[in-house]
Amino acid sequence: MTRPYLLFVLPAVALVGLMFLLPLGWLAALSFGLPESFGLEHYEAIVTSPGIRSMLWTTLRLVTITTLVSLVLGYLVAFAMAHLGETQRLMLTLFVLVPFWLSVLARALAWLILLRHNGLLNEALTGAGLVERPLQLVRNELGVIIGMVHFLIPYAVFPLFAAMTTVDRRLVMAARSVGARPWRAFTDVYVPVTLPAIFGAGVLVFIFGLGFYVTPAILGGGRVVMLSEYISVSVLQTLRWAQAGALSMVLLLSVIALVWLVARAIGFRRLAGVG
Amino acid sequence: MSGASGGALSLRGVTKDFGRTRAVEDVTLEIAQGEFVSLLGPSGSGKSTILMAIAGFVAPERGEILLDGRPILGLPPEQRAFGVVFQGYALFPHMTVAGNVEYPLKLRGIPRAERRERLAKALDQVRLGPLAGRYPRQLSGGQQQRVALARALVFEPPVILLDEPLSALDKKLRVDLQIELKALHERLGTTFVNVTHDQEEAMNMSDRIVILNEGRILQSGAPEALYNAPASRFVADFLGRANFLSGELSPLADGLARLTRGGAAVTVRAGAGSLLALRPERISVRAGGAADRPAGDGPATNRLAGRVASAVFNGAQVLYRVETDFGEILAIEPSFRAEGHLARGDAAELSWPVEAGVLLPEEPAP
Numbered sequence: 001m002t003r004p005y006l007l008f009v010l011p012a013v014a015l016v017g018l019m020f021l022l023p024l025g026w027l028a029a030l031s032f033g034l035p036e037s038f039g040l041e042h043y044e045a046i047v048t049s050p051g052i053r054s055m056l057w058t059t060l061r062l063v064t065i066t067t068l069v070s071l072v073l074g075y076l077v078a079f080a081m082a083h084l085g086e087t088q089r090l091m092l093t094l095f096v097l098v099p100f101w102l103s104v105l106a107r108a109l110a111w112l113i114l115l116r117h118n119g120l121l122n123e124a125l126t127g128a129g130l131v132e133r134p135l136q137l138v139r140n141e142l143g144v145i146i147g148m149v150h151f152l153i154p155y156a157v158f159p160l161f162a163a164m165t166t167v168d169r170r171l172v173m174a175a176r177s178v179g180a181r182p183w184r185a186f187t188d189v190y191v192p193v194t195l196p197a198i199f200g201a202g203v204l205v206f207i208f209g210l211g212f213y214v215t216p217a218i219l220g221g222g223r224v225v226m227l228s229e230y231i232s233v234s235v236l237q238t239l240r241w242a243q244a245g246a247l248s249m250v251l252l253l254s255v256i257a258l259v260w261l262v263a264r265a266i267g268f269r270r271l272a273g274v275g
Numbered sequence: 276m277s278g279a280s281g282g283a284l285s286l287r288g289v290t291k292d293f294g295r296t297r298a299v300e301d302v303t304l305e306i307a308q309g310e311f312v313s314l315l316g317p318s319g320s321g322k323s324t325i326l327m328a329i330a331g332f333v334a335p336e337r338g339e340i341l342l343d344g345r346p347i348l349g350l351p352p353e354q355r356a357f358g359v360v361f362q363g364y365a366l367f368p369h370m371t372v373a374g375n376v377e378y379p380l381k382l383r384g385i386p387r388a389e390r391r392e393r394l395a396k397a398l399d400q401v402r403l404g405p406l407a408g409r410y411p412r413q414l415s416g417g418q419q420q421r422v423a424l425a426r427a428l429v430f431e432p433p434v435i436l437l438d439e440p441l442s443a444l445d446k447k448l449r450v451d452l453q454i455e456l457k458a459l460h461e462r463l464g465t466t467f468v469n470v471t472h473d474q475e476e477a478m479n480m481s482d483r484i485v486i487l488n489e490g491r492i493l494q495s496g497a498p499e500a501l502y503n504a505p506a507s508r509f510v511a512d513f514l515g516r517a518n519f520l521s522g523e524l525s526p527l528a529d530g531l532a533r534l535t536r537g538g539a540a541v542t543v544r545a546g547a548g549s550l551l552a553l554r555p556e557r558i559s560v561r562a563g564g565a566a567d568r569p570a571g572d573g574p575a576t577n578r579l580a581g582r583v584a585s586a587v588f589n590g591a592q593v594l595y596r597v598e599t600d601f602g603e604i605l606a607i608e609p610s611f612r613a614e615g616h617l618a619r620g621d622a623a624e625l626s627w628p629v630e631a632g633v634l635l636p637e638e639p640a641p
Contacts (some may be wrong), residue, residue, distance in 0.1 A: 131614035170365035173332055175361040176352040185353075188378070192369040259490060 024252075031245030042246035052230070053246070059227045062141060062216075063209035064094045066148040071198060073149065074156025081157070081166035100154045108218040111147050112138055115219075139221030147215040152208055156201045163197030196266040203262045207255050227251060281309035282342050282433030284329065291324055291490075298324045299335070300490040308331025311460050311467040317513070322470045322541035323362075325487075329468065330537040331355045342433065355537045358427030358435040359464075362442065364419045366411040372398070372422050373407040379430040397429035400459065417448045419573035424456075428463065437469040439477060453479045461631050474514050478502070486510050500627075502554075505562035508638050512553040518558075520551040521600040521637065531629070537600035541577040546634025556633035558606035560595050577632075579604075583617045597623050 033039045046052050046078050081092050099107060114139035122134035170179055171193060175185035191198075211229035220226070225233075227247065234244035284306040291299040299321040306312050314322040329331040329340060331352035340348050347355050367375050376397050379597030380390045398404045401421035411419055420440060427435055440456070441449045457480045460467050470510045471477050478498040484511075485495040494506045503513035506517060524543075532545045543551050563580055581599035593616055595606045606625055610616075617623055 037491075046287065060324060168363065168365060170361040170363060173352070174361055174365035174426075175378070176332075177330055177357065178430065179353045179356050179382040180378075181353055182351075184382065189367055193367075195369075264632070 027245040027248055029245075030242050031249050033242055042242045043250075046246060046250060049255075052243075055227065058141075058224065059210065062144055062148070062226060063206055063212075064222070065212050066145050066152060066209050067202055067206045069145065069149045070152045072154045072203050074153050074201065074205075075198065077153065078157045078160035078164055079095050081129060082167075096157050099150065104151060104214045105218075107146055107151065108215045111143070111150065111219060115146065134226060138165050138219050139223055141224050143219035143221075144145055144216045144224045146224070147219040148209055148212055151212075151215060152205045153251055155205050155208055159204065160194065160197050160199040163194050167193055200262055200266050203258050207258055210251060210255065277318075278414070279607045281464050283631065284342075284466065284468070285339075285341045285344075286325070287339040287341070288327070289325065289335045289340065291321075291328060291333060291335045293324075298490055300478070302338070302487075302490075302492055304485060304492065304495070306466060306468060309466055311457070311469070311480060311482045313469045313471055313481040313484050314485050314487055315474060315477040315513070316472055317472055319489070320487040320567055321490035322472075322487050323438055324490075326438055326468060327468045329355075329406060329434070330357055330436050331360050349523075354428065356432055358430070358432040360420075360423045360427050360435070360437045360440045364411075364423040364437040366419055366422055367631055368411055369561045370409065370410075372403060372409050372414070375411070376425045377421055379426060383430065393429055395461045397425040399430070400462075401425045401455075409473050412521060416444050416608045417452060418454060424459070428465070430460075432465070434466045437467065439470055442471070442473065442570070449473075449476065452627055461467060471554070478514070482513070486513060487511075504633060505635065506547075506554060508550060508552065508635050510635070511635065516555050516605065516607075518555060518604045519603070519635075520553060520632075521549065522551075522601065524549040524634075532634075535631055539579055539600035541547065541601075541632075542629050543632050544629060548634050548636035550635045550637045551632045552635050553604075553632045555605040555607040555628065557595075558604065558619065558625050558627045560606045560608055561596065561626070562617060565623045575629055577629060579623075581623050581625060583621045583623050585619055586617055588616065595623070595624055599625065 017079045029035070031042055033042065046056070077092065077096060080097075081089050083107075084092065112119070116122070117134045117136075118140075119137075121137065122131075125131045126134060137146070167190065171189050172185045176182070181190060211228055212226060213232065216224055216226040217229050217232075231244045231247050231251075234240045234247070280530055284304075286302055286304040290297070291386060302321070302325060302637065304312075304528055311367045314325060316322045316637055328335050331347075331350060331354075335348070339346055367378065370378065373394060377390055377394050380393060383392070383471075394407075394511045395404070396420040398407055401424050403418065403421050403425060406414065409449070411422065414422065415425055420443075424440070437456075441452055444452065453496055456467075460480075469477070481498060483495060484498055484501055486501065494501060494510045501510065502514055505514065505517075511519075520534065520536070521543070522534045525533050525535065526545065527542070530545050532542050532543050534543050534549070534551055534619075539549070560583075563582075579599050579601070581597040581604065584596040584598045584603060586596075587594040587596075588610060591610060593608045593610050595608065595617065597604050597606060606627060
């Protein structure tokens with residue numbers, strides 16, 4: 001045996017094969033109507049069924065908005081982290097990371113408590129007389145977006161921060177020295193130089209957003225149904241496994257396509273955060 | 276670009292601390308219009324900090340910086356608008372050569388036609404015309420350096436600041452670019468302030484060299500004056516090579532003195548101290564015990580006996596290390612003149628004109 005270490009990864013390979021690839025293959029087979037028949041009707045339904053189309057449109061719209069908001073906020077946080085002193089950087093990193101470590105369920109419930117009709121925020125606003133009636137902040141798309149942005153910001157912050165720490169400070173200085181005001185130097189030089197990272201972070205956030213389940217389920221209150229929840233309902237309640245399988249396949253292939261796209265654009269090693 | 280486009284800079288008592296370390300200490304310096312001045316010093320000498328203070332990226336704790344008599348410390352870098360060539364060039368990676376060089380003109384809202392014209396002229400000045408469409412990563416180090424230079428001069432700034440502009444290049448290219456840079460300076464008439472740790476580069480290009488160490492100006496002057504009349508051991512040692520001979524000093528007549536150590540004695544011109552600095556290339560090496568030694572050795576030439584510790588031939592020169600009563604002395608002979616090269620262990624006689632040595636104050640070796 002020339003490479004005994006290969007043995008060490010065998011259990012993991014077996015685990016992935018048995019517990020992930022096998023069921024996945026089975027799901028793919030189901031989506032084509034196997035084993036009873038073979039057909040593409042469940043894929044057709046994705047395009048033709050008004051219910052599925054509207055659900056997909058909601059998903060894409062919410063994930064796109066979430067991605068844009070997360071990128072803007074994440075860019076600001078990453079910029080602050082990259083340009084603050086050592087102590088402040090550490091504090092900020094901690095503030096970004098702590099919610100990251102909390103269960104997504106706990107976070108979604110916490111937002112529900114904060115944002116619901118008689119929640120903290122609405123109590124404060126009505127109490128202060130700023131609004132007459134409580135604002136509708138959860139059980140709608142706004143609530144889902146708030147929850148998702150909160151969850152996804154760290155995924156935007158860290159790739160952006162990593163890229164910003166490698167930006168040569170002299171680039172902005174060079175722009176200033178030839179006559180650019182600070183804001184102009186930022187938009188003309190700093191942003192374009194960090195653009196690959198913005199793109200990478202954006203796709204990363206988008207991919208995570210596509211698969212969101214818990215947050216939309218809780219903060220959407222059943223009114224905002226996104227892809228994962230639709231699949232879950234199909235599997236658990238309406239028992240349309242084949243349709244769920246087809247949707248899962250579409251989701252999987254979209255994610256693979258997106259990862260491939262970014263890998264082509266900025267290199268897989270940079271996307272993965274190594275090298 | 277007219278010949279009178281240069282600006283005059285004056286620095287008065289400029290002091291800068293980084294945390295508890297004093298980076299620049301009370302630097303006062305006048306730089307004339309159109310002058311090429313090099314700030315020369317080892318790393319940590321404060322030379323880059325001074326340059327960045329002129330450029331506007333470092334705010335001094337104390338002192339004043341004036342351009343043509345007007346204080347500029349209150350102005351942000353973009354309003355000072357000096358052309359800066361940064362260490363590592365800091366070219367915008369997402370812009371082409373043309374984009375980089377045109378950027379300062381775009382910022383000034385110069386119309387497209389004029390921009391094209393000035394871009395072409397600037398690229399021409401640094402001989403980069405054919406590369407206008409390339410990106411920085413597609414250029415060699417020397418080409419990148421020229422793009423940085425073109426970007427710094429395209430908007431005709433009164434002063435061009437260079438931060439170690441050639442340090443990343445290999446030696447041969449460096450010498451070529453030194454000559455180019457010097458020629459460009461003469462054509463433009465712009466004031467150039469150059470920061471370097473390379474004494475050869477400073478001497479090749481500068482009208483004046485300012486030598487810095489530990490945040491202070493030690494000496495400033497034309498390259499030749501500094502080289503021939505260093506005021507301190509540090510300057511003598513940093514600018515070129517020097518031997519330092521110490522011994523007992525006793526005065527003689529006519530502004531001369533005698534420096535004695537062990538059985539040997541040499542004549543020196545009286546000076547500020549008792550340490551004799553002597554350039555190696557001023558010392559001649561002959562075989563020792565030569566019979567033609569003139570009797571009544573005149574005071575104009577010193578002779579010192581020793582033994583060759585090492586002889587290294589490097590092409591143009593032969594470097595001798597000779598053990599004497601004053602310690603080991605380095606002598607450099609042009610190799611065509613080094614008659615029948617001496618070898619290790621040979622008896623040797625060193626000689627040099629009295630005026631070749633300079634007496635300096637004693638100070639600890641750096």
